[in-house]
Amino acid sequence: MSTHEGRCACGAVTYGFDDEPSFVANCHCTDCKRASGGEMATFALVAESDFHVTGETTSFHYPKNAETCAGNGLDRVFCVRCGSRVYTNNLADFPGGVFVQEGSLDRPDPWFSPQVEIFTWSRQPWVQALPIPQYDHGVTATAEAS
Numbered sequence: 001m002s003t004h005e006g007r008c009a010c011g012a013v014t015y016g017f018d019d020e021p022s023f024v025a026n027c028h029c030t031d032c033k034r035a036s037g038g039e040m041a042t043f044a045l046v047a048e049s050d051f052h053v054t055g056e057t058t059s060f061h062y063p064k065n066a067e068t069c070a071g072n073g074l075d076r077v078f079c080v081r082c083g084s085r086v087y088t089n090n091l092a093d094f095p096g097g098v099f100v101q102e103g104s105l106d107r108p109d110p111w112f113s114p115q116v117e118i119f120t121w122s123r124q125p126w127v128q129a130l131p132i133p134q135y136d137h138g139v140t141a142t143a144e145a146s
């Protein structure tokens with residue numbers, strides 16, 4: 001039992017982590033749109049060492065792309081049975097971390113509020129900006145610390 005748990009749509013893939021995410025973003029990039037089918041994705045950065053997953057997954061690699069949150073490359077991981085995207089790993093820009101897709105968190109657990117909105121250059125004009133920092137492109141771990 002972890003403090004925070006989630007799963008794919010069919011339940012074959014489950015995951016958990018204990019620590020609060022260190023970074024939560026609303027990403028409006030075109031990769032997140034395509035992968036999720038929605039205008040944006042909300043994801044939370046969790047330490048790989050704190051992240052435990054069960055069930056069969058596969059992944060799709062997104063190569064280096066400065067115009068999306070792929071950044072220097074990452075893999076989006078999904079359930080082999082139902083195709084739900086549950087997390088992202090092999091993050092070239094956030095080594096040692098995984099991005100958990102907040103839509104896969106168990107309800108009614110409270111979701112983590114986004115701290116920033118990123119890749120706003122491709123945000124649809126009918127989406128209102130939240131009252132949090134806005135970034136035309138991405139933020140890196142280095143940029144966050146400075």
Ligand SMILES: [Zn+2]
Nearest residue numbers: 008010079082
């Ligand atoms: Zn599934």
Ligand SMILES: [Zn+2]
Nearest residue numbers: 027029032069
């Ligand atoms: Zn994105």
